[in-house]
Amino acid sequence: MVETITFKKVPPYPIMPNIVKLYISKSLDSEKIYNQLFFLSYSSCLDFHKLYTSNKHIGINFFSTQRKSKVILSNSLKRPTNVYLKKNVIHNEKQLAFYVGLALGLIPEVIRSDRNEHIKIHWKNILKSYKKYYKKEPYNExxxxxxxxxxxxxxxxxxxxxxxxGKQTFVSKLYPYYEKVISIFKHFSYNDIKRINYMYCGNICRKENQCLHGGYFIKTCDGCRCPLGFIGNKCENIDSEFDKCSPKNNFLAYSFKKNLLIKNISRFCMYSIKSKKGRKVRITILNTKLSKTNSCDKGIGIEIKYGKDKAAKGLLLCNNYRNIKIPAISSEIYIIFSDYYPNNLLKLSYNEVK
Known part of the structure; x- marks a missing residue:
């Protein structure tokens, strides 16, 4: 899957006002590749321009292959990045996005050096020839x-x-909840785009990033691009469209447990639970009920942002569950409840811990 790729250096692609030159073989569906890159022109300092002949110098070439799909990254202005794709990859949005990400210098999430905090690798289930793809990679740290x-x-x-x-090669620390939703994400996530910005645009804004809740500078450096649910020049506020659902949307955690019941939601709603400084919030999902299950891709689900990075996708619940214990990692937790039909509920307990 990632054969022959090396992660030693970010490809030296030009940034705006210059362009990254793209060549896409006529035997590939160029529109599908453009669809994966289109948003980057608006949300990063990279811009792309199509060529009708392959790049000989820095740029990206997409070729068709009947062998193994692979990416050979450029590390020189004198050499292009070459991406070789099988036809079945072009017709699989998630796989295609993966290879486009590799071509831009992103690394597989599973080989991050901190991966053991989030997943467990089952080495005994991995083919010997594939174990190299699970080796931790410190590059891009x-x-x-x-x-x-x-x-x-x-x-x-x-x-x-x-x-x-036929068994899983890795499982999440909150198995099996994350595994149930991995397949629905087929385009660059907010954090994928944020990483691309750090790689190529990080030196444009010559000032400290003061964006909150995982935000990052927009191209003009005079404001922040915010993750879903947050707004403000520094992403300091909850979007007012998300906090009109209940008389109270913000809660404080104490040492003793309290229960929170949210029900009959028919829009996007956001709630926060915060602890005192130096303490963390612990919650247990006691019960969930959605108007329709397995429909997170249609906007029906509950997201629990319990990690330190509020820009990363939280635990996404797309079914009806009971008794899910969420690790106490952060001093603040955000809950995004989304449904269209008011036949739903979320019941949880929360308290603060050291």
Whole structure:
């Protein structure tokens, strides 16, 4: 899947006002590749321009192959990045996004150096020839430290990638909840785009990033691009469209447990639970009921942002569950409840811990 790729250096692609030159073989569906790159022209300092002949110098070439799909990254202005794609990859949005991500210098989520905090690798289930794809990779650490492990990233493997016995090659620390939703994310996540910005645009804004809740500078450096649910020049506020659902949307956690019941939601709603400084919030999902299950891709689900990085996708619940214990990691937790039909509920308990 990632054969012959090296992660030693970010490809030296030009940034705006210059362009990254793209060549896409006529035997590939160029529109599908453009669809993966289109948003980057608006949300990063990269811009792309199509060529009708392949690049000989820095740029990206997409070729068709009948062999193994692979990416050979450029590390020189004198050489292009070459991407070789099988036809079945072009017709699989998530796989295509993965290879485009590799071509831009992103690394697979599973080989992050901090991956053991979030997943467990089952080495006994991995084919010997695939174990190299699960080796931790320290490259890009300066960019990854600004973003948390993200199960919504297009750079995360299928949990059965390289399996020799049909069993999962890795599981999340909150198995099986994350595994149920990995497949629905088919385009660059907020954090994927944020990492691309750090790699190529990080030196444009010559001032400290003061964006909150995982935000990052927009191209003009005079404001922040915010993750879903947050607004403000520094992403300091909850979007007012998200906090009109209940008389109270913000809660404080204490040492003793309290219960919170949210029900009959028919829009996007956001809630926060915060602890005192130096303490963390612990919650247990006691019961969930959605108007329709397995419909997170249609906007029906509950997201629990319990990690330190509020830009990373939280635990996404797309079914009805009981008794899910959420690790106490952060001093603040955000809950995004989204449904269209008011036949739903979320009941949880919360308290603060050291």
């Amino acid at each position: 300066q960019y990854l430290t600004n973003t948390g492990f993200d199960f919504s990233s297009v750079m995360i493997y299928n949990p059965y990638y390289g399996s020799k016995n």
